Structure formats: structure tokens, C-alpha cells
Amino acid sequence: MNPFSSGTRLRDMIRAIRACKTAAEERAVVRKECAAIRAAINENDQDYRHRNLAKLMFIHMLGYPTHFGQMECLKLIASPGFPEKRIGYLGLMLLLDERQEVLMLVTNSVKQDLNHTNQYIVGLALCALGNICSAEMARDLAPEVERLLQFRDPNIRKKAALCSIRIIKKVPDLAENFINPVAALLKEKHHGVLITGIQLCTDLCKVSPEALEYFRKKCTDGLVRTLRDLVNSPYAPEYDIAGITDPFLHIRLLKLLRVLGQGDADASDAMNDILAQVATKTESNKNAGNAILYECVETIMSIEDNGGLRVLAINILGRFLSNRDNNIRYVALNMLMRAITVDAQAVQRHRSTILECVKDSDASIRKRALELVYLLVNESNVKPLTKELVDYLEVSDQDFKGDLTAKICSIIEKFSPEKIWYIDQMLKVLTEAGNFVKDEVWHALVVVISNASDLHGYTVRALFRALQTTAEQESLVRVAVWCIGEYGDLLVNNAGMLNVEDPITVTESDAVDVVESAIKRHASDLTTKSMALIALLKLSSRFPSCSGRIKDIVVQHKGSLVLELQQRSLEFNSIIEKHQNIRSALVERMPVLDEASFGGRRASSLPNTVSTSNGTAVKLPNGVAKPSAAPLVDLLDLSDDVPAPSSSGGDFLQDLLGVDLAPATQSGTSQAPKAGTDVLLDLLSIGSNPAQDNSVSTPDILSSAQDHKPAIASLDVLAAPSNMMDLLDGFTPAPPKPANNGPAYPSIVAFESSSLRLTFNFSKQPGNPQTTTISGTFTNLSSNVFTDFVFQAAVPKFLQLHLDPASGNSLPASGNGTITQSLKVTNSQHGKKPLVMRLRIAYKVDGKDVLEEGQINNFPRDL
């Protein structure tokens, strides 16, 4: 026999590997061993096969590839001897997973072993099957396993039970076959079989509603009795852990009772007594007892209401909360989160303890506590809670700050009772952790500030003060710079002082200083610098005396390598120098930003909001913006959809143009339809009498638009005129083209049923009034997914229709996605007859065909 092929003993190999001092040495040893093993495999060496497999497993645990050994497992399993089978099955479980095709080859061996006379071999096979079998194997071998559920040996019965769990998870259809055997298992006395039987029953109920019904009716009482016997049983050394007999069995029983009692009043009634008994009698000085109490509380919370029990449960949780053991507190916090849905009042009582947990030294506990606090916030406790949280923000860890900031901002937004409080709190957060504040949040803050006209003075002064103390937080700098730009005059004049304020003297040049330092700051990024530039422009108009100095600052960026800054610098410089006559009109106070449309554009990261008191409250309706593709495309789309005077976008523009603080620009209102083109021409030629306000908003929007897509989505309506600037930047040919799309048309809801809505958006090519391009969007209003979605349309003879392929043929439920499809209609009777169309929509729901038909009569007349 080749001495080399026998190789080293397992122990020696392990020793050799452990003796290696470097990774390279280890690799060398492993390689040598693998080579020897491969040689042995090739020679079909029987004697040392199982030793080689053991070595392979060790090597696998270290992380090296070992796929060449997979067939060895099969050979070992097929051998007749017990030791070979044992290690073969172990190798199977360690080296393979259910995705490997090799696994299928084992099925036959396993089947034979399941029928073996040696019960330990049967056990091995069941164990392997339970850990690793695939769906096909499960199907093949299920009958064998079922049979074994009634085997005489409890060892086999319990293994068969657990194996069955995997089988029904892989093949839920087979669940019904197991219902009867399981009912028998539940009556067993042997703890091992009982535990596994209960586990199988629990999983059966999860998988099959019929099973649930069956067990609920037939077995609930039996189980309650079993639990009672267990609780009352005397000391049993075999199962005793920390003075409790078999806590594992306790817990399993409680879990199963939970599944049975949930949603069913009768079952819940049957278990009330025993639950009360467990809850009150269980000792809680050891982990085992606490584990049982935990499970008991979970069960009480999930089953049907029984006031007394629930109080008991919450009390237990209260005790847990003040326990010194971290594990217990963690678990309590977890449970309380679920308890909130059931009894929020009771949980509120523990608020202060929970708040303490937010400051705990343990990261896991902090996280849980913060989530819990978030759920506890309501209108009445929001102020003190927020104060606590904000105070803690100062001392919290860096990695926790992000979470904490997000939660605080969310709370402030949802529940803020007055605008001034909102602004105060946000200022504190920005000062402390501005770098963690997300963009949507400070955008929202800007919106709120602009709406709170009586607070403008207060806000800008507060921001000024804040900047004096810390200028490190980016968001704070941005918001401050914007405010100072807008309301600089209020800052200097101390206008609108509130009682709570201390007087503060700020000169014009102080204000300019602050903005200048924002630009010069090394850490300021593009957004901040751009915002600072526009703020300077505004200040140059509001503080004419500083105009010269401002010009100097602005000019410094003329040569900036960043296009945005360079462009702004040049343009503003030119405005300051040559166009003082229009400058003041250009930088007029921005009109109030509409909270509704801004709130609606927010990214969905924030949860549903609740409007608090009226009027002064921060009201942020929910809504999702039109999905924005590339910003430019979006803006172009908009220019199609938004005719300047008539649709919602236009109203917004009207607001912008109309709500005005200075007389000079009423003409802007009437010029709204041509606003787009005019602004463009004006900026190019700096001509006369434009709707100047548009350009005010433009740079601001561009400033955010440049860097943040969500900002674009949030400001996209406002940005309708600014698409001119964008086009100027990026598309030198024919910038006025979108404006020349001619009159745009309002979109219509072409078809709506209880489960489907179709909206049409229209546009026409310039110079081709007879042809309309229609963009159709399908939304699924039902809660089922639609598949094989096909849309067909028919038109009368005077119309020609061309249909493009749809974006997809599967429509997610409840409006979670849309399908778009483009159509072209040419109207040979354009101007004389309106468009009309019949449509037919076919799709599948759960495999069943559905057909919807309709006729569209509400096309805009002049298409």
C-alpha cells in the first residue's frame, strides 16, 4: 500500500495546520493534504475514505474549496458500515447544500437507510434529510418519513417529526398528510417526542389553515392540560434547568397555544387560566424562568383580549424594563413595541424608563429604545420627548447620531404644534447634527420658514446667531445662507422682533461677512457655495451700500473650475454691474413656497404624516411625485403637461408670479404663457420687461437641482421656466423648442374602473397639429398583481392610430408601479371632429383572464 496515500491521521493534520505561523504555510499544508486526498479518491481507496472525509471537512471549515470530495460522501453513505455512514452523512450535511445536483443521487441511499434495521442508521438518514433535503427529495421520501412518525422507538419518532417540518416547508401541499400523525404525537409522554411534535404542529398550522382549524378544535384542551401538568410537576432531575422542569417544553407549548389562540375567542378562553398561572408562578431570577415569562407575555399579547391578562403581561414587562440584566431589558423593549398596538396607554406609563434606555451604553438597547420612543410620540408628549432626545443628541455616539437625527426630524415634522417650535427644534438639530440631516428635511424646513411670514425676522436672527457659534454643519450653513439672503433686511432692521428675543445688532456688512465666510469655507460643497452666491446677489440689492464689496466677492469665482460657480459668478457680476435697474426686481422676496405641493413631492422615506392644528401647523400631505427620470427629461415632460395658465402647474407658476411683494411685475402674470421663452431671451439678451420673477427662482432651483435629484422632483413644477436655463446649459441647439410645442393640453383620465385607471398625457410636434402623441399610464387600483397585460385601441375611420410597445406587461398591485405606453393619433378632421377611441384591456389575475372595455369621449376638444 502506498504509504503516501494513507496520509496522515486526522489529528496530525490538524496539529500541522495549527502549527503554521503564516497563511502561506497553512495554504501549503492544506494543498499537500488535498493532493493526497485527491490521489486516494482516484485510486478508490476504501480504507481511509472516512478519515479523508474528516480531513476534508476540517479543510472546508477553514474556508478552502472541497467540491472534489462530494462524491466521496455518496460512496461512504452507500457503504454498509455504521461508522462510514455516519461520517458520510455528516460530510453530506457540511459540504453540500440543497442546491447541488449531487444531492439527488443520494435519494436512493437515503431511502434504503430509512428502512434499515439498525435504528441509528435510520436516525442518521432522518437527520440528514431534515437538515438538507430539497423539494424533490422531500416529495420522494415523504411517505417513508410519515411512516416513521409512528415507529416504536421515540428517538426515531422525534427525528421524523423534525424532518417532517422541513418537508412541509419545502412542499406545503403535503401538509394534510401529517395532520393525523401529529395529533397522536401531541399526546405523547416522552419529552423529546412531545417537543418535536409540538414544533411540527406549530409549523403545520402556519402552513395550512385546515390544519389550524383542526388542531384548534381538537387539541387545544389537551395542550392546556399538558402545560398544566408540566407546570405542576414535581422535581425531575432529567429535565430540570434552574429549578424549572423542562423550560423548553414550556416555551414550545406556549408558542403553539399562541398560534391556536390567535384570532379565536374560544381557544383563547380555554387558555386563560393556565397563562395566568404561568405568568404569576414562574420564578424570574434565572434566565430560564425569564424565557418562559417572555414567551408567556408574547402569547398573552397575541391572543384575544382578556383585560386582566393583558394588565398582568404589561406589569411583567415593566419589571423586565427595570431589571439590571441587559438581556432582559432588551427583550422587554422588544415586547413593548408589540404591546403598543394593543394597549398604548399602559406603555406610555413607562415612557421615562424607556427614555433612559435610549441613553444606555448598549447599542442594541439604544436602538430598540429609540424605535419604541418613536412609536410613543403623540401630540401631548412631543415637546418634552423631543427636548430629551435633542439633549441626548449632543452626547450620543457618532454611529447612533444618524439614526437619532432621522427619528428626531421625523417626530418634529409629524407632531409639531407651532411653527416657531418647529423652527427652534430644527435649528437645534441642525446646529448639533446638521451633517446627518437629510436633504428632504432641510428643504422642508425652508418651506416652513417661507410660510411663516411673521417668523421671518426671528428665524433669520436665530440662524445668524447659530452660525456665529458653529459653522461646521453643512445643512445649517445652507439654510442660514438662504435665509440671510432672503431676509437680510429683516436681520439688519431687527424687524418683527418677538418678545422672547434678545435684541441683536447686525450691520449689513456683518451679514455679508457671514455669507462670505460660507463661500470661503474649505468644507463648503457646491450646493452651499452656489446658494451663497445667490444670497450675495440678493444682498447686493437689499444692501446697496455693500454692493461693491459683494461684487468683489462674486467676481472671485469667475475663474472657478466648477461650471456652476463660474456661470453664476459671471451672470451675477454682470447683473450687479450693468443692470442695476432690473436687479431689485430680479431678487425680490420669494413668494411663499406652497407647502402642499412641496410636501407632496417628498421622497417616501418619511412615514405618513398627520396634520395637527389648522393654519399655523405644519401640514405635509402625503403623496409621491411623478417618477422623475433624468431631470432634463422630466422638465421637458412637464413643459408638455403644464400649459402656463390652465393646469395645476400653471397655477403654481401663477402663484409664483402673482404673489408678489413689489409692484413692478404684474405684467409677469399676463405674460405667464410666454414666460418660458421670454425668460430665455431675456437672459440671453438682457432685454426689457420680462417676467423677471422666474429667474429669481431659477438659480435657486438650479442650485439644488444640480446636485439632488429629489430636489428636482420636489421643485420640478417651479422649475418649468428653469428648464430654459438647463437647456441653455446642455442643449445648445434650439433651446426654445419646448416652449414652441404650442398650446399644451391637460391630461385626462381616459378610463377608470374599480381596478384600473388609465391616464393620457398629450403633446404635439411643432408644425404638425394633426398628430398628437399620447402617453398613457396604467395604474392598478386593486390589491392583486396583473400579468399578461395587453392594451388595444380602435379608432373611427377619420383617425389613424399607431401604438408603441408598452413598457411592460406586468402591473404591480395598489399603484406600486405603472405601465406606460405611447400612442400616436393623426386626426384628418383636425379642428372639425374631436378624437374618440374605444379601448380593450386584457390581463390575468391569479391565472384568470380579465377583460375591460370602454370608450374614451373626454379628449380635449382641439386635439
Added chain:
Amino acid sequence: EKAIRELSGVILSRGPKLCNFVDWKGHKVVYKRYASLYFCICIDEEDNELEALEVIHHFVEILDRYFGSVCELDLIFNFHKAYYILDELLIAGELQESSKRTIAKLISAQDNLVEVAKEEASSLSNIIAQATK
């Protein structure tokens, strides 16, 4: 492999007084430290963390009885035996037997089978070796 490394990093960096539960990539991981060894198990959302701790302890106690004051080296050199014990304790992640005595009996019965088989094999080869001399 990467998962194990990452998880080890997270767990090893936790201080001694902190609770034994960690949220990792959306899963719950329960760990318990015995001298220089950490035992970690990953459980589902709905599972009882405190019970998981008990399961770990159960396993360790069984190992202790089997190896007699088990230490790390025992586990390294006899990893396959540790796996056999684990296979008597858990299948498909579910607890199989709550009695340490029963598990010990099963393991020793199977070990016996292995012993017997070895003896038979060696006695056979003795006979053959003598016969071929």
C-alpha cells in the same frame, strides 16, 4: 465565509456588560461567551432570544459532560464528534431533545457501534495479515 468573518468582528467588539443580542443584516444573532470561546446562533424574527441562550447553554453542558470539562482543543480535534452531538440536539434548526441524559445515551450508543465496527475490522485485518505472512 465572509459572513462569518464580519459577524465575528461585530461580536468580538462588544463589551462585556452588553446584552447578548445583536442585530445583524436584518437577522437576530444571539451569542454567549465561555472563556475564550463564543457560541453564536442566528435566529428568526419571531424566535425567543432568551430561549436561544438556553439552547446554547444546553449544548455546552452536553459537550462538557461528553468530553469531561470541555476546552477549545477538544472541539478542534474532535469537531466531527461535536457535530454528532449537535445533530442529536437540533435538526433543521429546531430543538430535538431537552434531556441531556437522553442525548448522552444516544451518543454513547452510537460511539459503541463505531467501536465495535473498528474492532471487527482490525481483527479481520489481523487474520488476513497473519494469513498472508
